[in-house]
Amino acid sequence: MTIKKAVIPAAGLGTRFLPVTKSMPKEMLPIIDVPVIHYVVSEALASGIEDIIIITGRGKRAIEDYFDDAPELEMHLGRTGKDEYLRMVQEISAMADLHYIRQKEPLGLGHAVLQAEKHISGEPFAVLLGDDIIKNDTPCTRQLIDIHARTGCSVIAVEDVPPDMVSNYGIIDGLPVEPSLCRLADIVEKPSIEDAPSTMGAIGRYVFNPEIFDCLKQIPKGVGGELQLTDAIRDLKNSQDVYAYSFRGRRYDTGSALGYLEAIIDFGLEKDDLHDGLMDYLKKVVSR
Numbered sequence: 001m002t003i004k005k006a007v008i009p010a011a012g013l014g015t016r017f018l019p020v021t022k023s024m025p026k027e028m029l030p031i032i033d034v035p036v037i038h039y040v041v042s043e044a045l046a047s048g049i050e051d052i053i054i055i056t057g058r059g060k061r062a063i064e065d066y067f068d069d070a071p072e073l074e075m076h077l078g079r080t081g082k083d084e085y086l087r088m089v090q091e092i093s094a095m096a097d098l099h100y101i102r103q104k105e106p107l108g109l110g111h112a113v114l115q116a117e118k119h120i121s122g123e124p125f126a127v128l129l130g131d132d133i134i135k136n137d138t139p140c141t142r143q144l145i146d147i148h149a150r151t152g153c154s155v156i157a158v159e160d161v162p163p164d165m166v167s168n169y170g171i172i173d174g175l176p177v178e179p180s181l182c183r184l185a186d187i188v189e190k191p192s193i194e195d196a197p198s199t200m201g202a203i204g205r206y207v208f209n210p211e212i213f214d215c216l217k218q219i220p221k222g223v224g225g226e227l228q229l230t231d232a233i234r235d236l237k238n239s240q241d242v243y244a245y246s247f248r249g250r251r252y253d254t255g256s257a258l259g260y261l262e263a264i265i266d267f268g269l270e271k272d273d274l275h276d277g278l279m280d281y282l283k284k285v286v287s288r
């Protein structure tokens with residue numbers, strides 16, 4: 001079955017980016033002039049997704065406004081002959097069929113995904129977390145959809161993470177079945193390095209069979225007192241195979257300050273109007 005629906009949880013409080021996230025969703029942090037969530041929605045669309053459910057919460061209105069029509073702004077741009085900007089703004093609101101569901105309380109990522117159950121209506125679906133931008137010719141979500149098409153199994157994208165970072169991730173234990181693909185033997189949310197089964201971390205791209213919702217309804221509160229998606233995946237693999245895939249691509253963890261800066265620099269270097277000036281500046285910084 002082709003996967004046409006995706007869930008983008010964007011209800012998190014963004015505590016790692018306080019104070020700016022006090023009045024601005026972390027998903028709207030700009031990589032120069034484009035918010036992170038724009039890249040995440042673009043990845044979903046480039047992967048063949050047609051219907052996107054964004055899970056929002058308190059203080060997330062800016063996300064809805066960003067993807068909505070902006071009649072006054074459009075009229076102004078049209079009147080003042082700023083056609084290039086007008087096109088840009090119109091393209092954004094025409095990007096996708098977006099739906100919003102509000103998570104009333106921040107009860108965790110697992111709870112956020114569960115809010116989408118009714119809209120998903122029993123189909124396999126993708127989940128893209130709003131913190132990561134992943135660059136690759138074949139989008140990461142598409143890579144997972146292709147594995148799901150081949151195996152019929154849920155699949156999560158993983159990457160080798162530095163040992164001192166394992167306590168930030170869902171960490172897997174896997175049995176290799178082919179190059180880059182493992183059958184999931186276990187997954188632990190944010191373990192200490194001593195308890196981590198490996199250094200392969202779930203990076204925020206998933207394709208699930210709909211049975212994940214049954215698991216999400218049964219899990220108790222986990223790490224941080226929250227309902228954890230990782231704990232539901234752990235249950236799911238007891239009743240059906242789940243795969244972990246070492247995806248192809250470059251990931252920017254824009255949920256961390258360093259990853260965010262790396263994304264800004266790399267994306268800046270790709271812009272013709274910024275490349276030379278930025279390069280000169282970086283050389284100066286290195287020779288300081």
Ligand code: G1P
Pocket residue numbers: 109129131168169170171189190201202203204228229230255
């Ligand atoms: C979430 C998940 C975690 C995953 C991570 C990827 O954690 O709970 O399993 O590895 O995203 O970014 P968070 O970053 O929301 O704390």
